[in-house]
Amino acid sequence: MRKLFIPLGGLFLAIGFAHAANAVLDMELMQNVEDVNKSMASSIALRDAPASIKDAEELHELFKVVEGHYQAKPDAPDGLELSRKSLTLTKKIRDQVGAKDFEGASDSATELARTCRACHTFYKQS
Numbered sequence: 001m002r003k004l005f006i007p008l009g010g011l012f013l014a015i016g017f018a019h020a021a022n023a024v025l026d027m028e029l030m031q032n033v034e035d036v037n038k039s040m041a042s043s044i045a046l047r048d049a050p051a052s053i054k055d056a057e058e059l060h061e062l063f064k065v066v067e068g069h070y071q072a073k074p075d076a077p078d079g080l081e082l083s084r085k086s087l088t089l090t091k092k093i094r095d096q097v098g099a100k101d102f103e104g105a106s107d108s109a110t111e112l113a114r115t116c117r118a119c120h121t122f123y124k125q126s
């Protein structure tokens with residue numbers, strides 16, 4: 001799995017740089033975030049450690065792209081902070097699942113969902 005994630009991370013990073021130039025966050029990226037987030041929530045509920053870890057790592061990579069987007073926008077400090085919070089939370093979920101702490105992971109996933117909403121309140125246009 002690790003081996004697969006490193007090239008994938010590089011790819012997402014490259015996409016991130018390409019998008020950093022855009023003023024609007026890519027919808028496909030957020031749709032991916034939505035799908036992986038849903039999958040992660042059900043994997044945690046099913047206490048499926050390998051699937052939860054895979055989803056948490058994938059979500060972490062996606063939020064790196066989101067972070068890159070806001071890094072290029074000095075006028076959007078809340079977006080940067082909230083994407084960094086999402087990075088911290090996805091890593092925490094990964095570690096909690098790794099330690100078989102599914103309760104904790106579930107709480108962190110709830111906190112992550114609040115972070116999604118907070119950022120949408122700030123920046124979502126529609």
Ligand code: HEC
Nearest residue numbers: 024025027030033034037079082083116119123124125126
């Ligand atoms: C740091 C900011 C930020 C965070 C965190 C964030 N989003 Fe978003 N999201 C956006 C922005 C900005 C848009 C709207 C893009 C636009 O309107 O141009 C968006 C749009 C969306 C959309 C609509 C896409 C569409 O096709 O209409 C979905 C679904 C979504 N986000 C899901 C999520 C989920 C789930 C999370 C948390 C796991 C999340 N987002 C976290 C910034 C964020």
